[in-house]
Amino acid sequence: MEFAANITAAALFQQILVGLSRTTILFIVSSGLSLVLGVLRIPNIAHGSLYMIGAFMTWSIATVVGGSPAAFWLALAFAPLAVALVSFVVERGIFCRLYDREHLMLLLFTFSLTLVFNDLVKLIWGSDYRSLNAPDFLQGSFSIFGLPFPRYNLFLLLTGPLVALGLWLLTNRTKIGKIARAAAVDREMVSAVGINVSWVFAWVFVIGCYLAGLGGALVAPTQNITQGMDHAIIIEAFLIVIIGGLGNIWGALLGALIFGLTDAIGILVWPQFAIVFPYTAVVIVLVFRPKGLLKSVW
Amino acid sequence: MHNNPLTRPTWIAGAMVVLALFLLPAAVPRFYVYMAALILITGLLATSLNMVLGFGGMYQFHHAVFYGIGAYGFALIATKTSLPSWVGYLVAPVVAALLSLIMGLITVRLSKLYFGMMQISLGSLVWALVFRWYSFTGGDDGIHGVCPPEAVSSTTGSYYFTLSVTLVCLWLMYRIVHSPFGRTFQGIRDNPERTSAVGVDVRRHQLAGLVIAGAFAGVAGSLFVTVEGCAFPELLFWTLSLEILVMCLLGGWFIFLGPMFGAAVMMTLRTFVGIYTEYWTMIMGVVLMLIILFLPEGVLGLFKRKTTGDKPAEEEA
Numbered sequence: 001m002e003f004a005a006n007i008t009a010a011a012l013f014q015q016i017l018v019g020l021s022r023t024t025i026l027f028i029v030s031s032g033l034s035l036v037l038g039v040l041r042i043p044n045i046a047h048g049s050l051y052m053i054g055a056f057m058t059w060s061i062a063t064v065v066g067g068s069p070a071a072f073w074l075a076l077a078f079a080p081l082a083v084a085l086v087s088f089v090v091e092r093g094i095f096c097r098l099y100d101r102e103h104l105m106l107l108l109f110t111f112s113l114t115l116v117f118n119d120l121v122k123l124i125w126g127s128d129y130r131s132l133n134a135p136d137f138l139q140g141s142f143s144i145f146g147l148p149f150p151r152y153n154l155f156l157l158l159t160g161p162l163v164a165l166g167l168w169l170l171t172n173r174t175k176i177g178k179i180a181r182a183a184a185v186d187r188e189m190v191s192a193v194g195i196n197v198s199w200v201f202a203w204v205f206v207i208g209c210y211l212a213g214l215g216g217a218l219v220a221p222t223q224n225i226t227q228g229m230d231h232a233i234i235i236e237a238f239l240i241v242i243i244g245g246l247g248n249i250w251g252a253l254l255g256a257l258i259f260g261l262t263d264a265i266g267i268l269v270w271p272q273f274a275i276v277f278p279y280t281a282v283v284i285v286l287v288f289r290p291k292g293l294l295k296s297v298w
Numbered sequence: 299m300h301n302n303p304l305t306r307p308t309w310i311a312g313a314m315v316v317l318a319l320f321l322l323p324a325a326v327p328r329f330y331v332y333m334a335a336l337i338l339i340t341g342l343l344a345t346s347l348n349m350v351l352g353f354g355g356m357y358q359f360h361h362a363v364f365y366g367i368g369a370y371g372f373a374l375i376a377t378k379t380s381l382p383s384w385v386g387y388l389v390a391p392v393v394a395a396l397l398s399l400i401m402g403l404i405t406v407r408l409s410k411l412y413f414g415m416m417q418i419s420l421g422s423l424v425w426a427l428v429f430r431w432y433s434f435t436g437g438d439d440g441i442h443g444v445c446p447p448e449a450v451s452s453t454t455g456s457y458y459f460t461l462s463v464t465l466v467c468l469w470l471m472y473r474i475v476h477s478p479f480g481r482t483f484q485g486i487r488d489n490p491e492r493t494s495a496v497g498v499d500v501r502r503h504q505l506a507g508l509v510i511a512g513a514f515a516g517v518a519g520s521l522f523v524t525v526e527g528c529a530f531p532e533l534l535f536w537t538l539s540l541e542i543l544v545m546c547l548l549g550g551w552f553i554f555l556g557p558m559f560g561a562a563v564m565m566t567l568r569t570f571v572g573i574y575t576e577y578w579t580m581i582m583g584v585v586l587m588l589i590i591l592f593l594p595e596g597v598l599g600l601f602k603r604k605t606t607g608d609k610p611a612e613e614e615a
Contacts, residue, residue: 043415045540094587101594103411104357108547109590111540115583123577235422235536242415273430279423283404286416290408 010145011268017144019264020257021153024160025219027256030237031167031249032211038247039184039204041103045110047212048234049117054083054216055225056121059130072135076217083213084206091205096198118230127227134221152221159218163211167249170207180204184247239278243285245292254293258285319461323454332525335457337565338464339521344545344557345471346514351543352551353475354507355487357414359539360421363401364394364512366534368519370428373441373529383447387520394516395509397424402508406501418536429531440530444523456525463521467514472554474510483507544586550595 033047061075090113098109133139134152141148171177183190183200191197215233223229240259244251259278266277285293323331347361371393372386379385405416428435435441445451450459474480485493486500494500523529532538542557545564549556564582571578 041411043411094591098590101590104543105590105594107359107414108540108543108586111544112583112586112590115579115586119577119580119583123580231535231537235419238415239419239422242412242419246412246415272432275426275430276423279426282419283423286404290404291412 010147012265014144014147014149015264015268016261017149017157018153019261020160021156022264023256023260024156024163025215026233026236026240026260027160027253028163028211028218029215029233030240030244030256031163031252032208032215033237034241034244034247034249034252035167035180035211036205036208037241039180040099040201042106042110043103043238044208045107045234046113046117047110047209047237048230049114049121050083050087050209050212051216051219051233052121052225052227052230053086053117054079054213055220055229056125056130056216057082057213058217058220059132059225060125062132069135069137072132072221075220079217080210080213083216084210087209088202088206091202095205096202099198099201114230118227122227130225132220132225138221156218156222163214164249164253171249176200176203236278239282243282243292245294245296247296248292248294251292251294251296258282316465320458323457328453331453331457333565333569335453335460335525336522337562338460339518339525340542340545340565341558341561342464342467342521343515343518344542344549344561345468345554346511346518347542348546348551348554348557349471349475349511349514350504350507351546352553352556353480353487354483354504355410356504356507357410357417358508358511359414359418359543360536361511361515361542362536362538363421363424363534364398364515365519365522365538366428366529366531367397367424368394368516369523369529369533370435370441370519371516372520372523373444374435376444376446376523377441383445386523387517390520391513391516394519395513398509398512399505402505406505406508418539421534421539422536425531425534425536428534435531438531440528442528444527444529446524446527450524460521460525463517467517468555468558471514475554479503479506544582547586547594548589552595 029047029051033044036042036044036047057079058075061078062071065071065074095109098106134155138152138155141150142154143149169177171181179190179195179200180203183195183197183204187197190200236259240252240255241247242255243258244253244255258281262278262281263274266274269277319334322334343361343365347358350356350358350361368390371390372383375381375386375389376383401417401420404420405413408416429438431437446456450456475483482493482498482503486498486503490500519529519533522533541564542561545560546557547560548563549558549560551557567582567585568578571581575581
C-alpha cells in the first residue's frame with residue numbers, strides 16, 4: 001500500500017483537470033450508448049469496438065494524408081463519419097430486422113458484432129500498437145501552479161461542453177430529436193401518427209455510434225491505439241449510463257463526471273487501486289439510488 | 299409427474315453416453331481427454347447459468363464471475379494455506395454463492411435488462427479487484443502451479459474426477475429444476491405478476507436461484523483449476539460470460555442439456571478452427587449472427603420441435 005502522504009493543492013488541482021479531460025471522452029462515448037439505450041432499448045456491446053475503430057481510423061486517415069497540420073483535423077472529422085457509415089450499413093442490413101426480438105437476442109447480436117469487428121480490426125490494422133501525434137500547437141504543456149498540464153487536454157476540456165451543447169440542440173431543437181424522444185417514451189404512438197419509427201431508430205443508432213467513433217478519434221493522440229482498448233471503455237460506459245439513469249444524456253454527463261473525477265483522485269491517492277475508486281463510487285450511488293441519479297427514460 | 303421427460307429410450311441413450319465418457323481415456327490420446335474435461339467444465343458452467351437464464355428468465359449477463367471466484371477460492375486454499383487442497387472444493391462453491399448473494403441483494407429488485415447491466419457492472423468491479431490485487435491474487439498473472447490433491451492430479455485422474463463431479467452436479471441441478479422450487483421459478487419466468495399474486499415471494503425465489511447457480515459455477519471453477527493447475531483474471535472477464543450465454547443459446551435454453559451441447563460444439567469449433575486461422579472469433583461472431591437470425595431456439599430446440607411436433611416455446615417481450 002503506497003498512500004501518497006502529502007498531496008499538495010496544486011497536484012490535486014492538476015489531477016482534477018486531468019480527470020476532467022478524461023471525463024470528456026467518457027461523456028462522449030457514454031452519451032452515445034445512452035442515446036441508443038434510451039430510444040432503441042438496446043445495450044450495444046459493440047459500442048466499445050466502434051470506439052476502437054474510430055481511434056484506428058483516425059490514425060489511418062492522419063497517416064495517409066501525411067504530416068500536414070490539417071491531417072489531424074481531417075481525421076477527426078472523417079473517422080467518426082466512417083464509423084457512422086459502418087453502423088448505418090449494419091443497422092439497415094441486419095439489425096433493423098431484429099427489433100421485434102427480445103432484448104437478450106439484441107444484446108447477443110451486438111456481441112456477435114463485437115466479435116466480428118474486433119477480428120476485422122486485427123485483420124486490417126494488425127496487432128501492433130499505433131500512436132498518433134496531436135497537431136503542433138496542441139503538443140507540449142502549460143504550466144499551472146508550477147505543474148505541467150498538456151495542451152491537448154485543454155482542447156478536450158473545451159470539446160466536451162461543445163458536444164453536450166450539440167446533443168442538447170439535437171434532442172431539443174430538431175425534429176428528429178423530438179421524434180426520437182417521443183419514440184423513447186411511446187413508440188406505438190409515434191408510429192400511429194404516421195412516423196416511420198424504423199428510420200428514427202436507424203438515425204439514433206447511427207448518431208450513437210458516431211459518438212463512439214468521435215470518442216475514439218479524440219482519445220487517439222492521448223494513448224496507444226491498440227487491440228483491446230474497447231474492453232475497458234465499454235464497461236465504464238455501461239457504469240456511467242447506469243449511475244446517470246438509463247437513456248438520460250445529462251445523466252451520462254453527471255455519471256462521466258463522477259467516474260472521471262474519482263478515477264483521477266484515485267490515481268493520486270492510491271495508484272495501484274485507482275481503478276477501485278470509481279467502481280466504489282458507482283456502488284455507493286446505486287445503493288442509494290438503484291435507478292440512477294437522474295430520471296431514467298425507462 | 300405425468301409428463302416425465304425421462305422416457306426409456308432417453309435413459310438408454312443417456313446411460314450409453316455416460317459409459318462412453320467413462321471409457322474415453324482408454325480410447326483416445328491425452329489431449330482429447332483434457333479437451334473433454336474442459337468441455338464438461340464449461341458445460342457445467344453454462345448449465346448453471348441456464349438455471350437462472352432459461353428456467354428463471356433472469357438476464358444474468360455476468361455469470362463467469364462466480365466461476366472465476368470459485369477458481370481463485372480453490373487456488374488460494376491450495377497455494378496460500380496449509381489446509382489440504384480438498385478443502386478448496388468446499389470453499390469454491392461457498393465463496394461463489396456468497397458473492398452471488400451479495401450481488402443479488404443489490405440487483406434483484408431491478409427490472410430485467412437493468413438487472414443484467416448491473417450484474418455485468420458489479421462483476422467487472424470484482425474482476426478489477428482480482429486484476430489489481432497483486433499481493434493476494436497475483437494480479438494479471440494469476441496463480442500458477444496449483445497442486446490439486448494427488449489422486450486427481452494426472453490427466454486421467456482429473457478427467458474422472460471432473461466427469462464424476464459434473465454428473466453429480468447435473469443430477470442435482472436437474473432435481474432442482476424439477477422440484478417445487480424449480481416449478482415456481484419457471485412460473486416466475488412465465489408470469490411474475492401472477493406468481494406473485496398467488497403468494498410467492500418472487501424476489502426471494504430469484505435470489506435463491508442466483509445463489510444456487512452461483513454455487514454450481516463455483517464448483518466448475520474449482521474443477522477448472524484441477525485440470526489446468528492455474529487461475530487467472532480472464533476467468534471472470536465479461537467476454538467469457540457472454541460466450542457461455544452464446545453456448546446456452548446455441549444448445550437451446552429451454553432444454554436442460556442444451557447448454558452442455560452448446561459448450562461441446564463451441565469448444566470443439568474453437569479448438570479445430572483455431573488450428574487453421576487466428577481469426578476464429580470472427581467466425582464465431584458470424585455463426586452467432588446466423589443462429590440469432592435463423593435459430594433462436596437453438597439447435598436442440600429445433601431438433602426437439604421437429605421430432606415432437608411441439609410448438610416453438612413462447613418468447614417473452
